[in-house]
Amino acid sequence: MTYRAPVADIAFTLRHIAGLDAELERGAFGDLSADLVEAVLQEAGRFATEEIAPLNAPGDRAGTPLEDGVVTMPPGWKEAYRKWIEGGWASLTGPEEFGGQALPTMLAVATQEMWNSGSMAYGIGPTLTVGAVEAIHAHATEELKRTYLPKLVSGEWMGTMNLTEPQAGSDLALLRAKAEPRGDGTYLIRGTKIFITYGEHDLTDNIVHLVLARLPDAPPGTRGISLFLVPKILVNDDGSLGERNDVWCRSVEHKLGIHASPTCVMGFGDNGGAVGWLVGEENRGLACMFTMMNNARLSVGIQGVAIAERATQQALAYARERRQGRLPGMGQEQAVPILAHPDVRRSLMTMRALTAAARAICYQTGHATDLAHRAADEAGRKAAQERANLLTPVAKAFSTDIGVEVASLGVQVHGGMGYIEETGAAQHLRDARIAPIYEGTNGIQAIDLVTRKLPMAGGAAIAAYIAELRDIARQVAESNQPVFGRMGEGLGGAIDALETATAWMLEALKAEPDAALAGATPYLRLFALAGGGAALARGALAAQAMNGAGAAHVATARFFADNLCPEAAGLAATVTGGAYTVLGADVALAG
């Protein structure tokens, strides 16, 4: 059940795969130094390993009971959170004018991985606060910013996102919550929101809810939704806490996993109306939410990486310890660690390689997100924003899919012990299973990738990405390193498949959009195999220059190319040849 933050792997991926070293040299991150990066990662790793990881299993068992409107977090969580904000971890990316450290997103993503490996139920809370900070910073009035941002940035208060209603999940057009102007610049909010993560808890004195609701006479659908800030406790003019607002946790869901993350049904206005303030323009609430959506999706993607990393560590530790079976010539009462068995090694290498690829894609997405604001020129910022837009759905969906797959493999490596809750392997699977669902289901990510991201810039964004992958494959081939084996071939095959499927998709979007939609999920997986394989190959190229110190990166990249990239061609065939039988399957799906 132990977790040790893989700081060296994380630093390697940031520096040599996601491009941090190059940005530090170019000065894109101001005076951020390699030493400071190292110090941040080391200290975050220590905190995640020593302070958060031990909360994970007890938090799963204790859950977050609701009594008389009060949700109690598991024992030790409040103290850990206090230490965490004192360490400055909440404010890593926050705006400097409100006390934030304005560090790069890619560095923050690396720390998020560690918090979530420590405990996914812990990691998700601050993610939502960061999202609230972004939305308020980008869209709220100066007064709201001054009142709320300093405490949200520091983590003294936490934030939530209130979108979902029983009839409106993926489809926010169906949203019904109401906001009525009171004439004094405030609004009375009424309605029910469900699946509100950290909707109520006792970690902080106040909770700042961002709530989507409709103004009277707002147009139907998504063009009639506005965003409101609704604090749990109203804030007095002097900044002190005032009266309790009319927003209440009605119940806490009984979930498959992340038991220590309170998922609340929130009632707004049960006693007349919750006081709220408009954020951004009327009826433009969805646009305001989209401000933070990309980052939140990346943060959920990193949860997949995080749980995969922890599950891999635990399975590997078990496989080194557990002895079953023997090699030829051994005595009948002896046994080897199960790590010696080729089939177990395949499982563990699959876990390792999928985790490393997803990590690389997430960090690359963070890098692009940073450069979208920090690149030297407008063209660079535009290209980076497109790259971030392109990669975000892949980072979210692939990473969370492999989070579940790796956690499930982790259970399997443990054999019967994996099915016993005390072992902890099963908790990882239970926890991991939410990430492909929330913050936009992975199906919606795939549809976003295909319908909105591929056509960006007339297809130039995806073309540039594929060209980059090709360049890596070319470098692998030209390096002529025997230790790379057939890495270039495996990778090249995956890139070919991506190119074929992409061309087909761009055509299908025009000619038969439903066929494109039918292939979206296998297309996203294919994209990630090519992109992930290339990212690991980039790491292998860098590692090979390190005289053996990076041999593990080479072995992982090569395993990925030889064993996982071959899936790509089949996925391309499914994308280009499978739509008809998806769309025409009425008879097989009839009642």
Added chain:
Amino acid sequence: MTYRAPVADIAFTLRHIAGLDAELERGAFGDLSADLVEAVLQEAGRFATEEIAPLNAPGDRAGTPLEDGVVTMPPGWKEAYRKWIEGGWASLTGPEEFGGQALPTMLAVATQEMWNSGSMAYGIGPTLTVGAVEAIHAHATEELKRTYLPKLVSGEWMGTMNLTEPQAGSDLALLRAKAEPRGDGTYLIRGTKIFITYGEHDLTDNIVHLVLARLPDAPPGTRGISLFLVPKILVNDDGSLGERNDVWCRSVEHKLGIHASPTCVMGFGDNGGAVGWLVGEENRGLACMFTMMNNARLSVGIQGVAIAERATQQALAYARERRQGRLPGMGQEQAVPILAHPDVRRSLMTMRALTAAARAICYQTGHATDLAHRAADEAGRKAAQERANLLTPVAKAFSTDIGVEVASLGVQVHGGMGYIEETGAAQHLRDARIAPIYEGTNGIQAIDLVTRKLPMAGGAAIAAYIAELRDIARQVAESNQPVFGRMGEGLGGAIDALETATAWMLEALKAEPDAALAGATPYLRLFALAGGGAALARGALAAQAMNGAGAAHVATARFFADNLCPEAAGLAATVTGGAYTVLGADVALAG
């Protein structure tokens, strides 16, 4: 959370894919008629739907608490079990001389699917009793048979398998339980067994444990293990129940799923020694166990099918009911059932097709198992036994793997609701997750397939199987049915891949066995895609002759060929090209 037994699909698969109709015509099953088969399936379907399915969720919540050595089954379970044995369901395949009905295994497998769809925690109990009956019937003395078989066959008593010990799971050579002869033909058994399914419960008055243990001075390893029958309650000469034997449930595991199946730590001889009787010869216990192992593996395979079927039904019902999103031209306040979305359709068709393919493989395995005893001539029986041996690991591993995959897709189709325990989708995932582990992990199944089953009869068994698949692909191509689309191509590609990988495996087994082991898991998956795709195509050929009544079978087969068979070539590439990076990955798996 409802389940309706898919009796028509089950009957179709038995009759037209697994070959039941042909056997009825040939008279291989004596006077068994199509009408009786239909009646059995209908009544089993009714019982599973009405009596067992409603126990599933409450059983999950109640679990099986242990108090003062007594394990209490959830409310309603004892009554349901009583009705079930009164209906004659326990004795379906039991030997006629002890009250059994001696019906074909393939028919029993079909009923097992329904019990397990009703509740996996329910279904697993009787499976172990059937295994105990087989072992006792094949190996025990006449006296033991007379004493125990009538009540085990009827289900009045239940049986268990006591193999695993803390240090001896997959590796029974490490087993330590002791059996000491008392000089009167009985033995005193002492030791601890873990993961004993239905080791203690209150469904029946007696429980008959089959226990592996070592005689004094037995050789080490697997050649020194004997099998003993150890009843919970000793049986008097007149058949009445006598004294309590010294075997006790020490604890019940807290598991991820199948909460209503008591998984026990059993202590034998805590107060001196449990009285046991030798079954079969001394030191030949493993061979006796293997008697029932194949059938038990098939029974676990069918659990994967069963949970996949139930998860598919539930997801499909939700997808018809849940409305999100709209088609072009619809009003902003309208929404379509999510079943209308191509990506959701892909998920549901994937669930449907994987379930159908696994069902077909399991029923075909049952068919081969039957013919191994009932074929007209020795050559036929031998070929059938080889076919059963070949397919059993595939039936077990593929079906239980897809059980988890389909249940996970089912959670995903439900979106956020899937993560809430009350919905029931998550329980299917939790329940399904044990089946790839118990009764020989799926890794062990894959190794068994590659190292023991492929070389059977000098490779002739697998060659005959591949030739059969080819023949189906040929029929598809020659049928020239437009409605089959590219089914022949997809299927042909998968069979090509299987042939390539098989040839490579047979070579590798001689030249570099570790490389064969490293590819065992992807090879098994590849085998199942080709075999499952061909089985569905066989169904499509039969369905096409039914003038449209079988259109759903055609659509499912075609979806499988177009969307799932393309994975096969990549798997073959992994098998033939990936071993080096599995075996040479030390550096990436170092501590």
